[in-house]
Amino acid sequence: MDNVMDSQECAKVLKALADNTRLKILEYLFNGESSVSEISDNIGTDFSQVPHPLGVLRNSGLVIDN
Incomplete structure (x- = not known):
């Protein structure tokens, strides 16, 4: 279970998707x-x-800069 998100990370991603x-x-x-x-x-x-x-998506880890 090394790749399991903690509740704060999960909340950050879900909030990023809520728009x-x-x-x-x-x-x-x-x-x-x-x-x-x-x-x-x-x-x-x-x-x-x-x-x-876009910044919210970056901060959540859903978007990365190359």
């Missing part, structure tokens, strides 16, 4: 790396609305 914009970003990023402008264009949201949700 429609973050889910759209994740869905789009399954296709590969993208810039913030590419993400905003493809998920249909304003450029300024992407960095914060």
Whole structure:
């Protein structure tokens, strides 16, 4: 059971998934790396609305920078 998340890590991931914009970003990023402008264009949201949700996804470990 070395790979089991503790309750705080699990809560962080679940909170990150509890937002429609973050889910759209994740869905789009399954296709590969993208810039913030590419993400905003493809998920249909304003450029300024992407960095914060993307940061939440990074902090949760769901998105990593290459």
